[in-house]
Structures are given as structure tokens and as C-alpha cells.
Amino acid sequence: MVETMLAVGALAATVFAAIGGAVVGRWSADLGSRIAVYLTAIGWIAAICLALLRIVTPGVKGTAGVALPGLTIDRLAVLMLVLVLGLSTLIQFFAVRYLRGDPRQVWFVVTANLVTAATALMVCASTVLGFGLAWIAAGASLIALLATYSHLPQARDGVRRTAIRFAVGDLPLIVVVVVLLVIAGGDVAFADLGRSMAALPPALATALAILLVVPALARSSQVPFHGWLPATLAAPTPVSALMHAGVVNAGAILILRFSPAIGESVIAMAVVFCAGALTLGFASAVRLVKPDVKGRLVFSTMAQMGFMMLACGMGAFAAAVFHLIAHGLFKSTLFLSAGSGIARDAQQRAWPSRQRVRWPQATASLALAVAVPIGSIIGARVLLGIQLTPASQALQIFVVFTAAVALGTTLLAHFSTTTATLGSLGIVMLTFGYTALISVFDSTLRFAPAPAAVNAWWLIVPGGALLVLQLLQHVRSGTRISHRLYARALAAGTPITGASRHPINSPEGALL
Known part of the structure; x- marks a missing residue:
């Protein structure tokens, strides 16, 4: 009661x-x-x-x-x-x-x-009809929220782009809900969704699973529906904070609730994984060249949503929920403190310039960047004595890639005994904490395994791509390849709008 x-x-x-x-x-x-x-x-x-x-x-x-x-x-x-x-x-x-x-x-x-x-x-929502109605209501409410400053051309363009992509994404969900209602003769509870899908012809079940992926990708601004989120920069900061911290996570919620249908389809899970991996690489590259604070935050959100989709495609549903919550807390803090970005940039410009690292130091940096993350993951599993689902274990491969890049970049920029010690300790603490938290989420949520989950070895592809992207940052800025990469990434991250007479960095947009 x-x-x-x-x-x-x-x-x-x-x-x-x-x-x-x-x-x-x-x-x-x-x-x-x-x-x-x-x-x-x-x-x-x-x-x-x-x-x-x-x-x-x-x-x-x-x-x-x-x-x-x-x-x-x-x-x-x-x-x-x-x-x-x-x-x-x-x-x-x-x-x-x-x-x-x-x-x-x-x-x-x-x-x-x-x-x-x-x-x-x-x-x-406990049924597909209730979820579909709430999903559409959330999208319509977000479009109205984005129209807070509807007198600005940029805001109107953002509303238009969002409405179009949401409509394209929501249509497949409506089709799936209607088909399930007709076949079942009434509403279908999520608890019975697996049995309902198993009773369908395999081709129809696969088609419905693929259709369910489309609204998830559109709402989370994933490739190829990624154009709406960068077009919402004219929204006031509280709107951006609410949107980036909460609304874009809805795609993962859809996949989790419909996992009895999506998780049985090899094609659907592969689409989720590939879209997440592509968005992760694309958004990470564009984020590096964005000159404005909110622009960097937008593509950071897209990259994180890509990682979340990648985790869902592997069947690591509990890990996806953990990243969803962590991203919401982290991104809301960043957006609400975006006004202090100028002061932070000025503070960072006062830092010592990057030192030239010699070969012995570079060798030590790379050795630590490889050994510390791998040793930390193994140590966390052994010392903590915890059990993870196979999907969450596989996701630790990506954690090793990320930690190696972070530690290696830091040491190559400013190598010293202090930075090596503090950086290594930081990686160890974060790895142990991450492993423990993922274990808590696994044991608490207890998602059913996804039979059609993507093999963990495919993580090497996005992990290697991010590693190459990180190495390209160290290419000399005067070379032709650096100019081409910078120009292409900047162009890819700049939406062509009908409001080009009033660019987002104009005085009207600078106060938002």
C-alpha cells in the first residue's frame, strides 16, 4: 500500500x-x-x-x-x-x-x-501501447520545450529538424504497436512480449525488431538521425541540460523494455551496435574541433549515446543503465556550469605548455598506458571476487582502451614521476570503482541475456578507431592531412540551416 x-x-x-x-x-x-x-x-x-x-x-x-x-x-x-x-x-x-x-x-x-x-x-509503462503513447507524448513535449525561444531563427530550425526526425523515428514504433495489437487481439504486456514474438513467423519478428531500433536511434540522435541535436544550440541552457541529461537517454529505455523482441534478432542487435559505434567515432572526431562550449557538449552527448547503444547491442544492458545514469548526472552538471567555460579556458591557457617527450619517457608512457589498465582490470576481478555477466565482462575491453588512451595522452603531454604515479593510481581507482559498480547493477537489475548479442571481439573496431583518432591529434598541425581532417570534421559537425543569416555564435545566440 x-x-x-x-x-x-x-x-x-x-x-x-x-x-x-x-x-x-x-x-x-x-x-x-x-x-x-x-x-x-x-x-x-x-x-x-x-x-x-x-x-x-x-x-x-x-x-x-x-x-x-x-x-x-x-x-x-x-x-x-x-x-x-x-x-x-x-x-x-x-x-x-x-x-x-x-x-x-x-x-x-x-x-x-x-x-x-x-x-x-x-x-x-508495462505494455507496448502505454509505452508508445508515453513515447510520443515525451517527443511532442520536447519539441514544445525547444520552442521556448521560438522568435530566434536558430530555434525554429532546431524545432523543425527535431520534429522531422522524431516523426520519422516514431512511425516505425507506431507500426509495431499496431501490428502487435492486431495479432494479439489487445494490448501486450512487456512480460508477455517474448512469447508473443516467438509465436510470430521469423521474418515478421525480425522485421518488427528492426523497426523498433529506428525510434531508439532517432531519439538518441544516432547516425543516421544525428542532425537534430546539433541544431538545438539556440535553446536556453536549462532546456539543453534537461534534454541532454534525460531525454536523449530514451532510446536505451526503448531497447531495454523491448529487449525480448530486439535481443532475439541478430540483425537488429547488429544495427544497434553498428549505429552506436559509428556515432561514437563520428561524434568523438567532431567534438575535437568544435570551438564553442555547448557545441562540444552536444557532440560529447552524441558520443556517449553511441557508447550506450554499443553496450545495448552487445547485450550489456545493466552496463548501459549505469552509463545512462552516470551520463545524465555528468552532463547536467556540465551544461548548468557552461557559463563558467570562459573562465575555465582562461585557466587552462595559463597551464604550462606541452613539453617535448624524449624516447625513454615516451616508451615508459606507452608501457604504463598498456600495463596499468590491463593489470587494473585483472586485479579488480581477482581482488574484489565479483561476478559479471559475459556482456559486462566484454565491455571491460573498451574500458581498457579508454583508460590506455587517457593515461597515455596525459603522460605524453606532461611526463614526470608525479604525473605517472598519480595517473596510474587514478586509473586503478577508476577501474576498481567501475568494476564494482557494474557488478552492483548486474546483480540488482538482472536483465535476461540477449541470445543475439554482438560478439565482444567486435569492440576492437571502435576501440581501435578511437585510438587512431587520438593518435591523429598528435600529427603536426601544419601538415596537409591535419588540415583536411580538421576541415572535414568541422564541416560534418556544422548543420546547414536556413537561418545562416544569424549564426549560432551571433550576439543573439551568445546570450542563451
Whole structure:
């Protein structure tokens, strides 16, 4: 009974927040905004209390949940509720001050809470029809949220691009939902989705699984639907924070909920993996050449979403949830502190220039970059004595690549005994912490294995590509190849808009 009340309170809080903000905001925008954020905070507190009951309570299976009509509050839903409501609350608290006196303050409050409410319902939906309706509502609310500054040409272009790609992505989901409703003679619960798909002809089941991948890629701004996210730079900072920290994660939620269908299709899982790997490499390359803070954050988000999709394609669903949560917390912090980017850049320019590394130092740097990550992964598995799913174990290959690149780059830039010691210790601590957290997520969420998961050895391809990309940064800047790579990456990351008369770095956009 208590769990049901907490679940209803968490879900209803954002709906009342949107209504309260709209009604009270007609007389006082500031008061309406405060009422809305306080109501959202109440929902967040209810979600935290629910999490303590559902996750901390021993003996509760990861797939068990509170039974509500059309909803399920399992452990995944509880984690997502805490994340979504928490980020929305913190971002709205920031926006109360950021947008004070702005004529569009009430619009932001109402649409932000509509996005939050639709997303909360989506992660808690227990049937394909309920998920589809919440998915469409979340997309429509986000488009309205992006129209906060609709008087700007860049904002209108971003709304148009987002609406087109969302429509293209949502259409396959609608087709799948309708087909399942017709074949099953009614709504299909996610708990019964696996049996429903198994009863279909193999060709039809594969086609439906592939169609389900399309909306996930579109909502998470993955190749080839990646054009909408870079076009949203004209959105105010609170909108960007909410979008990058929460909304773009919806693609992974779709794959997780529909994993009984997608995880059985070799083609669908391969598409998820390949799209994630391509986006990871593309966005990582473009991010290196973006001159503006928000532009770098946009492509950083795309790269992280690519990594998340890559993990889903391997069947590492628990690891994908961990990265989803970590990215949401990290990216919201970066966006809300984007205003201090100039001060940080000035501070970084004051750092000592890069030193020339001699061969003995370079050899030691490369040796440490290879030995420390590999040794840390092996040591973490042995000393911690934890068990990981095969997919999560495979994902540690990518962790080794990332840690090796990070440590090697640092030591090649500034080699000394101090940097070598601190850098190696940092890699060891991060590796041990990552392994322990992934183990916690594996044991807590307990996702069913994906029979059609991509083989772990394919991780060598995106890992090697990122390693080559990192090495290309050290190519002399005056060479022809460096000029070509820079120009191509910069052009690929610059959307061609109809509002080119008012570029994003114009005075109108600089204040957003």
C-alpha cells in the first residue's frame, strides 16, 4: 500500500506541477515556477523513498514491481524515476533564477514538467501501447520545450529538424504497436512480449525488431538521425541540460523494455551496435574541433549515446543503465556550469605548455598506458571476487582502451614521476570503482541475456578507431592531412540551416 502511494505520488507530482505552473503563472511567473519546482521535488522525494523500499529491501527480484493499471514499478523504473525527477528538480531550481524576468519562463516550466511527466510514465509503462503513447507524448513535449525561444531563427530550425526526425523515428514504433495489437487481439504486456514474438513467423519478428531500433536511434540522435541535436544550440541552457541529461537517454529505455523482441534478432542487435559505434567515432572526431562550449557538449552527448547503444547491442544492458545514469548526472552538471567555460579556458591557457617527450619517457608512457589498465582490470576481478555477466565482462575491453588512451595522452603531454604515479593510481581507482559498480547493477537489475548479442571481439573496431583518432591529434598541425581532417570534421559537425543569416555564435545566440 505504501509503495503504491509513493509510486502514484511520484508520477502525479509532475502533472500537478505543470498544471500549477500554468495556472499560477498567469498572475506571477516567478511564483508559478517556484510552485512547480516544489511539486516536482515532492515527486522526487517520493521516488527516493520508493527506491529505498524496492531496491534496498532484500529478497526482491529485479523484475518484480508495484502493480498499477498499465504501469510497473520495477527496479529499472525506480532508478529511472529517481534520475528523471531528480534532474528535472535540480534543473528547474536553476531555471527559476536563470529565467527570472524572462517572458517565456512559464512556458519553460509547463513544458519541462510535461516532458518529465511523459518520460516518467514511459519508463514505468508495462505494455507496448502505454509505452508508445508515453513515447510520443515525451517527443511532442520536447519539441514544445525547444520552442521556448521560438522568435530566434536558430530555434525554429532546431524545432523543425527535431520534429522531422522524431516523426520519422516514431512511425516505425507506431507500426509495431499496431501490428502487435492486431495479432494479439489487445494490448501486450512487456512480460508477455517474448512469447508473443516467438509465436510470430521469423521474418515478421525480425522485421518488427528492426523497426523498433529506428525510434531508439532517432531519439538518441544516432547516425543516421544525428542532425537534430546539433541544431538545438539556440535553446536556453536549462532546456539543453534537461534534454541532454534525460531525454536523449530514451532510446536505451526503448531497447531495454523491448529487449525480448530486439535481443532475439541478430540483425537488429547488429544495427544497434553498428549505429552506436559509428556515432561514437563520428561524434568523438567532431567534438575535437568544435570551438564553442555547448557545441562540444552536444557532440560529447552524441558520443556517449553511441557508447550506450554499443553496450545495448552487445547485450550489456545493466552496463548501459549505469552509463545512462552516470551520463545524465555528468552532463547536467556540465551544461548548468557552461557559463563558467570562459573562465575555465582562461585557466587552462595559463597551464604550462606541452613539453617535448624524449624516447625513454615516451616508451615508459606507452608501457604504463598498456600495463596499468590491463593489470587494473585483472586485479579488480581477482581482488574484489565479483561476478559479471559475459556482456559486462566484454565491455571491460573498451574500458581498457579508454583508460590506455587517457593515461597515455596525459603522460605524453606532461611526463614526470608525479604525473605517472598519480595517473596510474587514478586509473586503478577508476577501474576498481567501475568494476564494482557494474557488478552492483548486474546483480540488482538482472536483465535476461540477449541470445543475439554482438560478439565482444567486435569492440576492437571502435576501440581501435578511437585510438587512431587520438593518435591523429598528435600529427603536426601544419601538415596537409591535419588540415583536411580538421576541415572535414568541422564541416560534418556544422548543420546547414536556413537561418545562416544569424549564426549560432551571433550576439543573439551568445546570450542563451
